[in-house]
Amino acid sequence: MSGLREEARAWLSQALDGPFADIRGIADLSSEYDRRKQWELALGEAGLGAVGWPVEHGGRGATIAEQVAVAEEYARLHAPPRIAHVGVELAGPTIIAFGTEAQKAKFLPGIVSGRELWAQGYSEPNAGSDLANVRTKARLEGDRWIIDGQKIWTSLGMIADWAFVVARSEEGSRGPKGLVYLLVPLDQPGIVRRPIRQMTGEAEFAELFFDGAVTDADNIVGAPGQGWQIAMATLGFERGVSTVVQQMHFANELAALIRLARANGADRDPSLRRRIADAWIGLEVMRHGLVRTLSDEATEELGEEALTSKLYWSRWHRDLGDLAMDVQGLAGEVAEGEHYRFNQLTHMHLASRADTIYAGSSQIQRNLIAERGLGLPREPRGEL
Template structure:
């Protein structure tokens, strides 16, 4: 594992930093520092397309599909510089970080040509259809059904907690395509266009006032037969591979976002005098240590992709950030409850509210502990119920 960068890589950092600073201080200055995932969606779509035009959207992809053939070190550098420059949350995170790499790994040549350039160019936005009511993070218990009807797949069922579905052009879905199958068997991985009569999207309003998440209903929704990744019944393997990409280079950008939040908390403590409280200082120090450990762990994870350490990352950052949200409110005190909208204090209060869900979405802590036990430590699988509809 390398903790430093070469002169050539630092030159790449300077190039990326200069471009990002220029764009976020110029034509996209209104997006600099934006933290909400749903504000200014059209401007953020324009930003996706600007990244694509300049070749910064998917730099690790092959050039023929809109990337730069960037090395792992260069991908890490760009992720860090993007967060340091205050780049807005990626509207097409699901396309760039999840379905794109999965298509590269499992897609046919035709699928790669059809989907990857549009993702890189920011002209097609994606969302993820995994979680379901009654199944939650347990993907093996999905009930959404898919049936082949001539040259099309017909999909019926419901997904929930679907991030940014209201802005998406495509959704990738894990559905049960073999009647009577149970658990991870009999699942297929399908890609469906969102703009069709068979798909209904309903926003879920959160305690933060935002509506990032959605319910998605499928009532005879269709997609072409060749819009399947992998073979019929092989959806579990594809879905698990996709989740592996979720623990990729974007984790470094995520950590730079955490760094910005921690810096804001320290600044607030300095300004209101809470830094004179010994317990607060101790908690700030623990937060700093935890963030540093996450960085080194992520670098190790990226250096050895097959390491079982990757299984621990979600529970590590989710628990850390939830504690960070609590620290933010303890530093702000009552002022955090009446902070003016748009202020840094309001951002920290929103961090607290949002972080309540960190240990649930993307795989709850309970599910993550099972994964660590079963896949990392080789312990016996947890007994599962027999019902899967």
Template sequence: MTEPFADGTSFRKEVRTWLADHLAGEFGALRGLGGSGREHEAYDERIAWNRHLAAHGWTCLGWPPEYGGRGLSLVQQVIFHEEYARANAPAGVNHLGEQLLGPTLIALGTREQQARFLPRIKAVDELWCQGYSEPGAGSDLAGVRTQARRDGDDWVIDGQKIWTSLAHAADWMFALVRTEPGSRRHAGLSYLLVPLRRDGVEIRPIRQLTGTSEFNEVFFDGARTRADLVVGAPGDGWRVAMATLGFERGVSTIGQQVGFARELAAVVAAARSNGTFDDPLIADRLATARLGLEVLRTHALRTLSGEPSPGADSVQKLLWARWHRELGELAMDVRGPDGLTVGPGYGLEEFQTLYLFSRADTIYGGSDEVQRNILAERVLGLPKEPRG
């Protein structure tokens, strides 16, 4: 592999060339598949593509070499995600394992946990989902009520998770559960690694506005996981969960923004094609969207390259979620009355899927209201919101 250079030119050429050579034949047919609201598209084929990436050293780029990664610089990771998105490569299937759990285990896991799980994450042999949200505690993570109790060498889990992305396709879940009876809020929580293909686990897909079922309900009824599959100490789950959330808004957001740029370009092209670009209001909104995308990129790069700034993750989530939701609204306005009808069998076209899925952007991953409370209370030092 090419050694890093200050400007990244050689590495960018390497990534671009590799993608052009390998996104061909059967893999070439996967270009553009699996985006937001379309996670079901060619799922098995996309797993094969992700394993192909792994076999050629294109997974876990930022992991340290001693944990099986390539130890690439921040610049190189950004370049890879940019080129991957620009190549219109298919959406990955291993984000939760590679970008969230893997770094969490590297930072806080035991050697045994690292040896057991990291190689399988890197090879895309085991897929993961995140068990945080619950009914009545969707964005209030400290309000989780799913319980786990020790029974010999196992944890026994009872409760329910909801809005669990891709649980129906996952082998394992990293879950925040309450392990100290009578504890409240941040205390008494533990971060468990839970096998899903076992007795005591039921997964029910949730049908969404897009007609797909990325999200799921997961029910635990006496489900078991080994006692040593707790990350950090029992009762220290809040700290571990916060570490995972920090990794969630990492370098892959740059690739996300390149995908946003591709969506915006499609909206601009449609506006030029159907004449709505001549409407001054539409033209102004398109220009505002372009400027907003530059703000997203600048903020992300500043956050990634500098010292950690309190509240930066919350600001990033607020920026991209609102921007993307407004892009969905703009896309439908450009589409006009034709966007109000769907094809046979609820066949949604591109802008309709974008609009419907982006309605959830300001809710999932931490709602706007929660992010604003975090900034108000933890950054600005304002009084905490009253709780009933």
């Protein structure tokens, strides 16, 4: 066992058995925000907030194998999903790769310490998986950018301090051209946040309305017109080591489902036994695919095989949600408590309905596989 794995296991065990036992095992992203913020600060203080970041930026310079080890321990010990994920896994790596030295000095310490939370300002009512259709506008006036428009499905948008926002800065531009990638403070008069209530009862997402919102002129990553390239690079980071934690949570969910099947006798149903076996096999395939994707540490770029991962895991998890309901039977349809919360497996089933849509719908992923992975000709698109 590596030294960093041992360190992470020891610290996480002590923290989750002790001062943070109350948030151990929480599965959602929209509860106990105050305690979750304290958790992020504690991770930062322990040096476990961003182990894969370079040492000069507050990280540990961990290898891919070490990052995987820490992620496995985090999930194995049922630590809560991180509300700093967007900053640590997306905003931070993007700023490290493309930001100026001044931007690194300004933003990275707040992210790695857990003091500042981030949100992703990509999707819009008419630009979800088709990100190139964004209509939020940004114009440079003097020493600041003025932003007008709307973003939707913004994860943790109600509590984030900053967001990276893709907007159209070139009048009359279309598609991926003429975009800008801005770092925007969310606590300002020009921004209204509205929570989006999900069918799980949570409000993990928010709508953001920009009406004359501002950010400093130097809070642009890259140059005007390079927003698309920077945004795609950010999505590349999302397909990296951060998916290890996701797969470990999948393993925890499958283990809980198997325990229930043994307890309520569902494991004696031949059809359910076969589907449980198929789910286990699928998870193993997923794990080996991830190892293959991350095996080349000599490059920061993900290989073409990474294009298939989103399509695969989203369908697998959706099917696991269906299986969870069949294993539970009628008991899975009963909500309890003051706020009518469902149990973990039912919650997983409801949340998994969105897996094939967010972070690139399955239809968009198939296009990416065809065009970027297989080199097939791009389908002609008519005028909008």
